[in-house]
Amino acid sequence: MRTPGGLSVRxxxxxxxxVLLLAAAAxxxxxxxxxxxxxxxxxxxVVxxxxxxxxPAQELIVRQLRLPRVLVALLVGASLALSGAIFQSLSRNPLGSPDVIGFGQGSAVGALSVIVLTQGGALAVAGGAVAGGVVTGAAVYVLAFRRGVHGLRLVLVGIGVASMLTAVIHYLVTKANLVDATRATLWMTGSLDGRDWAQVWPLLGMCAVLMPLVFLHGRPLRMLEMGDDAAYALGVPVERTRVVLLASGVLFLSGATAAxxxxxxxxxxxxxxxxxxTRSxxxxxxxxxxxxxALLLVADWVATHAFGDSxxxxxxxxxxxxxxxxxRLLVTERRAGRI
Structure with missing residues (x-):
């Protein structure tokens, strides 16, 4: 399909x-x-x-108490998913997720440093999570760079960085007093409890900026999955595209972790x-x-309803x-001979 401006859309x-079925389910x-x-x-x-x-009572309960939590779940789930898609495509590896290659641990170290060392409030903790993710992303990129960033090298460097940051997380928790250690442990679990409009607006602003940018880079990202040489041959500015997408993926993850x-x-x-x-x-x-x-909303429903009063x-x-x-993914990759 070709738009009036000449842009070709498939x-x-x-x-x-x-997409329509998943959106309806969500x-x-x-x-x-x-x-x-x-x-x-x-x-x-509700509708x-x-x-x-x-x-008036329903308006208060829905708009002020429950709707913000659901919107945070929607935005966090979409942000985490896009971050994972970016890193898996750039590394050309289904295990190249920010959960595995250190970016999530970097955000956690930033947030825990604020909790344990400064006893900062919610806003400071969110800022620490974003800063930790960004610094970790820059460090992994620099360490993995050698005439470009090869996918396997990115994963291996990320796993090493994740291991070191995990040790830092444990150290920070052991150095904290009882109150801060409890607060840190609760934060590291990941929760949507108590989320309000103060978390919605920053997430919404981030998504409004980054999602169009990432979607516009969808075709170059697909080309990068075929390798740098093929992408160069197809006219993709490889390193510039990779830097933009890496930065977007890190910011998606850091913003979601902060919220x-x-x-x-x-x-x-x-x-x-x-x-x-999609089979595409x-x-x-x-x-x-x-x-x-949709995944995060369903998981939230399971967490709040599937275990009775717990x-x-x-x-x-x-x-x-x-x-x-x-x-399951590891077994599949092993059977295919890729690991």
């Missing part, structure tokens, strides 16, 4: 259907989550309140699941973003499910 019918789960809690609301009441037809803590394995699994559903080559960025949002942080659920997916 729309895959299967991918479009998958929207339905979001409405169900908003209607759940100590003051239950029906599906119709009516969102459209401005609710009672909800280090929620594990959404970045690893969302892109791979989107590829399998390339990073499938739109499908990946919607898949990440409410779990959403990071626990994604960690268990993602760990199972990682084992």
């Amino acid at each position: 729309v895959d019918p299967r991918s479009a259907v998958v 929207a339905a789960t979001a409405v169900i989550l908003i209607g759940s809690g100590d003051f239950p609301m029906s599906f119709g009441d 009516g309140t969102l459209l401005g037809n609710g009672t 909800a803590g280090p929620i594990a394995f959404v970045a690893l699994s969302a892109s791979q699941l989107a590829r399998r559903l 080559p390339g990073p499938n960025l739109v499908a990946t973003a919607v898949m990440g949002a 409410l779990l942080p959403v990071g626990v659920v994604t960690g268990v499910l993602g760990g199972c997916y990682l084992l």
Whole structure:
């Protein structure tokens, strides 16, 4: 399909259907989550309140208490998924996720440093998470750079950096007093509890800037999956494109971690699941973003409803499910002879 401005756009019918179905599932789960809690609301009441037809009590509960949490889940899930898709495509490795190659640990070190060393508030912790992720991303890029950034070298350097940063995390927790250690442990679990509009607006601003930038680089990213030489031959400015995408991936991850803590394995699994559903080559960025949002919303529903009165942080659920997916992925890669 060619737009009036001359821009050629290719729309895959299967991918479009998958995106619509995932978006519908995410929207339905979001409405169900908003209607759940100590003051239950029906599906119709939630939709009516969102459209401005609710009672004052419903307006307060939906718009001020529950809607911000759901929006944070949507934005965090999409951000983590896009970050994972970027790193997996650049490394040309399904294990090249920010969960594995150190960027998530960098954000955690930044946040924990603020908690343990300065006893900073929520805003300072969020700033520390972003700063830690950005510094780690720059360090991994520099260490992996040798006439370009090779995918395997990026993964290996990232795994080494992740190991060192994990040791730093343990050290910070052991040096903290009881109150700060408890606060740090709760933050590292990853949770959507207590999220409000103060987390929504920064995330929304970040996504409004970075998502169009990344989507516009979807074709160059697909070319980079074929290797640097092929991308050069097809006219892609390889290193500039890689730097833009790496920076975007790091900022997606850091912003999501700042808003909800280090929620594990959404970045690893969302892109791979989107590829399998669409059966389309390339990073499938739109499908990946919607898949990440839907995954995190479903995980949040499981965390708050599947265990009776025991409410779990959403990071626990994604960690268990993602760990199972990682084992399956490792078995698949081993059978294929790639590891």
